[in-house]
Amino acid sequence: MLKLIWLLFFQAGSIWVGWIKETVLSGDLSSFWTIQPSTRNSWLLNKLLKLRGEIYHWIRLRVRSGTSTRFWTDNWSPFGCLQSFLENDSNFSLGIQDDATVSSLFIDNHWILPQPRSDKQLELHVFLTTLELSSEDDYYEWEVEGKISSKYSTGQVIEMGTTNGVFLFAL
Helix, strand or coil, X not given: CHXXXXXXXXXXXXXXXXXXXXXXXXXXXXHHHCCCCCCCCCHHHHHXXXXXXXXXXXXXXXXXXXXXXXXXXXXXXXXXXXXHHHCCCXXXXXXXXXXXXXXXXXXXXXXXXXXXXXXXXXXXXXXXXXXXXXXXXXXXXXXXXXXXXXXXXXXXXXXXXXXXXXXXXXX
């Protein structure tokens, strides 16, 4: 099941992948992290959506232009999902729309974020000062234990799952 999610992000030539991307995700792969399971979906698709948290931290979105990187939900920062990272902060939304992209928050070479009101918000501000946007497209990478790989390895996933106390094969 986790390999199917990996295929979705890293094997664009598959008819199944193309159908999921265009029909279910409306051409926006980032929607995979936010779309809700539905009775209209197949059993398989709903199962994949339920498992996305198990694989989220291994699928990193590398920000280049920031135009396709969703600020709140994509795994693009060292903090993972910013929605989760900041959810216990007071005023955690920062006035930023749910579907905002990273590039939409960088205008005239400045980040348009309110002043930080917590240590976590300050950490985010500090990180953003290190981020340089370019004209290149954002892209996904498969990263396990800090190493980038172009291959999916079931053995590596099992090892990481058992190391982290997660049993990944329960259906």
